[in-house]
Amino acid sequence: MTYDTLLVLDTIEDRLSTQSRELITFAAAIGCGDNSRTLLFLPGNNVEAVGRALAEETGLAIVICRHEQLVYPNPDLLRLLIQETMAEFAPKLVCFLHTMRNCQTASALAVAIGASSITAVESFIADEHGMTFQRSIANGKLRQNVRPTTTTTIVTVLVGAFSLPDKAPSGRGLTGQLYRRNYPHIASSCMPLEVCRETESGARLEDADVVIAAGRGIGRQEKLPLLKDLASLFPNAAVGASRPVCDRKWLPFSHQVGVTGKTIAPRLYMACGISGSPQHLAGIKGAHCIVAINTDPHAVIFSVADYIVIDDLNAFLPLLAHKYRERFDHE
Amino acid sequence: MKILVCIKQVIDTDRPLALSPGERWLPESGDACYRMNSYDEYALEEALLLKDCIPGVEIHALSVGPERATRVVRQALSKGADQGIHLRCDKAPLSALETAYYITHYARSQDFDLVLAGVMSEDAMQCQVGPLLAALLSLPCAVSVTAVVLADGGRITVCSELEGMLTEKIVLPLPAVVTVQSGGNIPRYPSLSNIMRAKEKTIRTIDAGDMAAAAPSEEFLPLAYPTAAIKGTILTGTRDEKAEQLLDILHGRSLL
Numbered sequence: 001m002t003y004d005t006l007l008v009l010d011t012i013e014d015r016l017s018t019q020s021r022e023l024i025t026f027a028a029a030i031g032c033g034d035n036s037r038t039l040l041f042l043p044g045n046n047v048e049a050v051g052r053a054l055a056e057e058t059g060l061a062i063v064i065c066r067h068e069q070l071v072y073p074n075p076d077l078l079r080l081l082i083q084e085t086m087a088e089f090a091p092k093l094v095c096f097l098h099t100m101r102n103c104q105t106a107s108a109l110a111v112a113i114g115a116s117s118i119t120a121v122e123s124f125i126a127d128e129h130g131m132t133f134q135r136s137i138a139n140g141k142l143r144q145n146v147r148p149t150t151t152t153t154i155v156t157v158l159v160g161a162f163s164l165p166d167k168a169p170s171g172r173g174l175t176g177q178l179y180r181r182n183y184p185h186i187a188s189s190c191m192p193l194e195v196c197r198e199t200e201s202g203a204r205l206e207d208a209d210v211v212i213a214a215g216r217g218i219g220r221q222e223k224l225p226l227l228k229d230l231a232s233l234f235p236n237a238a239v240g241a242s243r244p245v246c247d248r249k250w251l252p253f254s255h256q257v258g259v260t261g262k263t264i265a266p267r268l269y270m271a272c273g274i275s276g277s278p279q280h281l282a283g284i285k286g287a288h289c290i291v292a293i294n295t296d297p298h299a300v301i302f303s304v305a306d307y308i309v310i311d312d313l314n315a316f317l318p319l320l321a322h323k324y325r326e327r328f329d330h331e
Numbered sequence: 332m333k334i335l336v337c338i339k340q341v342i343d344t345d346r347p348l349a350l351s352p353g354e355r356w357l358p359e360s361g362d363a364c365y366r367m368n369s370y371d372e373y374a375l376e377e378a379l380l381l382k383d384c385i386p387g388v389e390i391h392a393l394s395v396g397p398e399r400a401t402r403v404v405r406q407a408l409s410k411g412a413d414q415g416i417h418l419r420c421d422k423a424p425l426s427a428l429e430t431a432y433y434i435t436h437y438a439r440s441q442d443f444d445l446v447l448a449g450v451m452s453e454d455a456m457q458c459q460v461g462p463l464l465a466a467l468l469s470l471p472c473a474v475s476v477t478a479v480v481l482a483d484g485g486r487i488t489v490c491s492e493l494e495g496m497l498t499e500k501i502v503l504p505l506p507a508v509v510t511v512q513s514g515g516n517i518p519r520y521p522s523l524s525n526i527m528r529a530k531e532k533t534i535r536t537i538d539a540g541d542m543a544a545a546a547p548s549e550e551f552l553p554l555a556y557p558t559a560a561i562k563g564t565i566l567t568g569t570r571d572e573k574a575e576q577l578l579d580i581l582h583g584r585s586l587l
């Protein structure tokens with residue numbers, strides 16, 4: 001049996017990442033709604049139950065690939081295992097979620113089999129020339145169109161670019177074919193020891209109705225009081241930050257919003273001096289209302305903002321707080 | 332211990348990026364528009380920290396790019412790298428594989444114990460040069476690393492950041508390739524004496540044209556502006572008026 005597309009799912013300690021399922025939507029879009037030639041690849045130490053449930057839920061064929069060294073992510077090992085699976089099922093397109101670890105696996109696989117590997121794919125065009133994949137460059141300011149010229153293509157798909165698939169109507173009864181594979185003779189010289197969760201307490205961004213967020217555009221740590229002051233005007237507000245702000249230790253890591261920070265869905269998100277990189281935007285997809293303040297009229301954050309203020313935050317934020325006090329403090 | 336640090340010169344994306352029709356890569360701009368890729372600054376700092384605490388560490392800083400890329404190599408020298416290498420290549424865009432291929436040529440000639448690169452370049456955003464290098468050199472690799480610690484038996488222990496606030500601790504044998512994420516260290520400023528000393532040093536230039544190139548595996552079509560047009564409301568008027576409007580809006584939405 002051969003398949004056109006292989007979707008590599010992510011597990012950590014045998015738990016499936018929910019977002020991995022977005023790949024199913026991506027593959028369906030490429031196959032014009034038809035996923036019958038799509039094969040799922042589920043790696044882990046003990047993922048039998050997860051795999052069966054997935055085959056039942058999605059009706060898709062699935063390779064349950066067991067290896068005791070797959071409790072924690074191990075791209076080096078994963079690459080070797082995927083290669084075995086590819087030799088058997090001959091897919092022409094291999095898809096991963098765009099994570100740093102998966103970029104590593106994709107790169108290693110590309111070199112091993114002579115495939116093209118295109119990362120952080122957001123969309124695609126299928127026409128008489130074949131597939132063209134679209135991705136952001138320059139922090140999201142421009143879009144690059146890349147066309148693979150090899151017979152096999154590997155892509156990593158940006159998290160959130162495709163939605164989660166609808167749950168299949170129950171009782172459909174079409175369970176996908178299960179392939180159980182283990183390759184105990186394959187080993188890796190990289191040894192993952194453990195996975196730790198960042199437990200730094202502090203900012204309770206998840207519970208705040210309003211998040212006033214600082215970006216690198218604040219320029220200096222000394223500017224943070226401008227944001228804190230503004231936050232104090234709202235009933236349940238917190239101060240958030242982009243990664244560079246936390247990297248510079250202007251705010252603790254618990255304030256960071258984005259793929260490597262927190263995912264939040266406040267009623268109001270006010271982005272101050274934040275450019276709107278894909279990694280940051282991934283954390284605020286659920287925000288109900290976004291206000292962006294930025295000096296750059298072409299800032300990417302404006303493409304997701306509900307209200308756009310093209311201005312210098314150093315002047316605008318104090319003025320906003322001042323006008324608020326003028327208006328409401330006497331009531 | 333010999334460490335190679337791969338450094339890219341990137342365009343400053345805070346500036347407007349004007350495209351001419353048919354352009355396949357960011358148009359050439361004035362010298363002032365370019366700087367060192369920030370993740371590479373963190374990679375270089377990680378190498379310098381190792382050098383600070385282990386005797387006999389030698390750091391080679393290498394950049395693939397046009398003539399202007401020598402600026403970031405010089406900058407690396409002024410921060411404390413021992414040797415500067417410029418792999419001169421005017422082609423743009425280079426695929427990640429092409430870049431990695433060129434660096435591999437140099438790495439093979441030198442016996443490095445550790446190869447460091449930034450986790451991503453801020454212009455191309457592919458996150459691939461590091462792991463491709465590892466694959467081409469058949470070396471173990473860890474990506475998105477915020478700390479490298481030398482362990483016993485010619486091994487390193489690294490903290491590799493996963494998405495969603497998770498960190499993985501990995502042990503890997505040397506030689507190895509590691510890509511560095513921001514935040515694990517604070518890149519230093521060069522001292523005045525180091526800047527002076529770096530000015531004296533010669534940067535070795537190797538013409539990429541003299542090296543075998545990777546067979547292209549993808550074609551880059553003309554760039555475009557993102558299609559996601561502005562959906563929101565642009566507040567207009569004076570600063571005072573914009574502030575008043577925003578208060579009205581927030582009040583109207585019962586947020587204030």
Ligand SMILES: Cc1cc2nc3c(=O)[nH]c(=O)nc-3n(C[C@H](O)[C@H](O)[C@H](O)COP(=O)(O)OP(=O)(O)OC[C@H]3O[C@@H](n4cnc5c(N)ncnc54)[C@H](O)[C@@H]3O)c2cc1C
Binds near residue numbers: 258
């Ligand atoms: C693997 C990986 C994971 C990452 N995870 C995250 C993450 O979880 N969260 C995250 O945020 N980033 C993350 N990043 C980093 C991300 O790619 C961007 O570098 C980062 O989001 C940029 O932050 P910024 O918008 O604050 O800074 P910049 O992109 O530098 O933008 C600063 C903005 O401020 C504006 N500005 C400057 N001065 C002023 C002023 N006076 N008034 C108003 N505006 C001004 C500028 O026009 C610019 O738009 C990650 C990167 C990688 C590679």
